[in-house]
Amino acid sequence: MIVRCVQIISPATGAVVNDHPAVRIGAECPVLEVLTTADKVLLRVPDPIDSLPGAFDSPGLWDAAMFTVLSDRMPACWVAALDDGALSLAPREWQRPGFWEDFFDGVPTAVAEYDRCKAEILKQS
Template sequence: MAVVSEHPGIHIGEEYQVLEVLANRTRVMFRIPPRADSWDSVDTPGLWDAAMFEVVSDRMPACWVAGLNDGGLTLAPKEWQRPGFWEDYFDHLPDALDQYDRLKAQIIAEA
């Protein structure tokens, strides 16, 4: 495995808002929105290994709920936990895009 100092979507030393936490027996992942100056102009939230980050705040957004699925735990808005939500989002379905935008704004406002 190669260690790199930066990636177009993530930079060392910057703070990122976690939109969702996914955990299973072997791994914890954070869903993080792209940086404002990202090389990709599309708002595509990425999943990143939590081990890459130092948690600087233990505040949880009010809209997060715990969900159990496929042997894992998810902390995220309930709307995002429905089966097929992320597929709908990445397929650019209006309802999913609207839910993402609204709840992302709420999560960031609470930071």
């Protein structure tokens, strides 16, 4: 799935803003995960800095209202999981409790799982 950013909604305030260091209007990016709750839909996309040498890949969750869908092709590695009323479409490895905490803490197994699954998603985009 590929999306294009058409507006920026601040994760902190929910207000539409002109810019944000982690996302750009007009940027096209792959969707790594879709997360839905009763009141919102979030897309996990890689920050644009992940193409810079040595930059830490910090995939963020963004309001789906920020994007328009360019390609609705879903990666084969996505599975649906329901947890506490939230529905996630993502690789099974990312849906285990604590995965994102481990990833952002730099736990090697979580980072390796992220890198492998992200490469698979990008290949299928």
